[in-house]
Amino acid sequence: MSTFLCSWVTPQAAYSTRRSLSCFRGATTSQAQGLEGPSAFRAQEKQGYYVGMCFAASEKQLYSPSQAPEAWQLFLMLAVTLPTITCTLIYYWSRDQWAHHPLARTLALYALPQSGWRAVASSVNTEFRRIDKFATGAPGARVIVTDTWVMKVTTYCVYVAQQQDVQLTVTESQQHELSPDSNLPVQLLTIRVASTSPAVRAFDIRLNSTEYGELCEKLRAPIRRAANVVIHQSLGDLFLETFASLVEVNPAYSVPSSQELEACIGCMQTRASVKLVKMCQEVAEGECQQCYCRPMWCLTCMGKWFASRQDPQRPDTWLASRVPCPTCRARFCILDVCTVR
Ligand SMILES: [Zn+2]
Ligand SMILES: [Zn+2]
Ligand SMILES: [Zn+2]
Numbered sequence: 468m469s470t471f472l473c474s475w476v477t478p479q480a481a482y483s484t485r486r487s488l489s490c491f492r493g494a495t496t497s498q499a500q501g502l503e504g505p506s507a508f509r510a511q512e513k514q515g516y517y518v519g520m521c522f523a524a525s526e527k528q529l530y531s532p533s534q535a536p537e538a539w540q541l542f543l544m545l546a547v548t549l550p551t552i553t554c555t556l557i558y559y560w561s562r563d564q565w566a567h568h569p570l571a572r573t574l575a576l577y578a579l580p581q582s583g584w585r586a587v588a589s590s591v592n593t594e595f596r597r598i599d600k601f602a603t604g605a606p607g608a609r610v611i612v613t614d615t616w617v618m619k620v621t622t623y624c625v626y627v628a629q630q631q632d633v634q635l636t637v638t639e640s641q642q643h644e645l646s647p648d649s650n651l652p653v654q655l656l657t658i659r660v661a662s663t664s665p666a667v668r669a670f671d672i673r674l675n676s677t678e679y680g681e682l683c684e685k686l687r688a689p690i691r692r693a694a695n696v697v698i699h700q701s702l703g704d705l706f707l708e709t710f711a712s713l714v715e716v717n718p719a720y721s722v723p724s725s726q727e728l729e730a731c732i733g734c735m736q737t738r739a740s741v742k743l744v745k746m747c748q749e750v751a752e753g754e755c756q757q758c759y760c761r762p763m764w765c766l767t768c769m770g771k772w773f774a775s776r777q778d779p780q781r782p783d784t785w786l787a788s789r790v791p792c793p794t795c796r797a798r799f800c801i802l803d804v805c806t807v808r
Contacts, residue, residue, distance in 0.1 A: 733768030
């Protein structure tokens with residue numbers, strides 16, 4: 468196990484291992500570990516202190532706890548029970564090379580009969596290292612989608628589902644006026660990931676609606692949508708729609724019949740469909756310049772180019788701004804973008 472799973476295992480389970488081992492090894496290591504140890508371990512140190520005090524201050528009769536007030540008896544009982552339960556649990560997890568650890572048990576659900584959870588872990592690790600995985604969310608609730616797996620990693624739990632047998636449903640959407648990273652409104656979607664296999668627990672993932680398109684690309688299964696949920700598009704998509712509708716009302720440009728329209732040099736998928744003609748003002752006036760390039764771009768690519776030159780923090784200025792032609796750098800505004808006929 469390395470990278471991803473190991474990084475998850477390290478803070479919790481591996482730490483527990485050290486803790487449990489030191490419990491069995493005795494006091495010398497316990498003191499070194501105790502400095503960084505959690506409360507269960509410190510409780511053990513306190514027990515040592517208590518036993519010491521039984522001898523050191525014998526007049527306090529610490530060796531017969533039954534004479535202490537009830538509250539202290541309860542306290543003592545908890546101080547003994549909690550570390551015992553913790554150690555027992557860790558010991559149980561660690562048997563058969565950690566096969567009983569909750570994470571190993573989760574992964575074992577996907578293991579083939581002849582291989583164990585480690586094979587699944589290494590598959591997850593391999594795919595996690597790929598650059599094209601989808602990852603989003605805060606460190607405490609990270610969502611990761613790889614070619615085969617859909618995972619949610621929280622502080623104390625890892626949820627894993629296999630892409631081929633999951634059903635995803637957008638169950639809820641929340642609208643927030645402002646997001647902490649930008650001054651734009653955000654929509655958060657809650658998506659329920661349910662597996663067709665009954666042994667796998669369903670879980671919810673949350674993501675920004677602007678990442679929804681990227682998630683859909685990574686997933687092989689379609690995402691269903693609850694009837695009342697409307698997914699808002701990303702700012703870029705919204706702009707492209709507006710851009711297209713504004714260009715539509717501009718006068719069209721007719722190409723000379725001798726000129727043939729080439730494929731758009733941005734996407735190479737559609738024909739070039741727009742020409743920049745200065746229409747907003749008279750030729751010599753204003754900031755816009757005449758572009759003499761032949762039609763080379765499709766409407767979508769031109770819209771994307773226009774959006775890419777804008778300040779993402781100030782969407783209110785986008786429609787009124789001027790950007791340079793992607794080929795000759797002559798400045799143009801939206802009024803100058805003409806569809807080609
Ligand atoms: Zn294009
Ligand atoms: Zn140009
Ligand atoms: Zn103009």
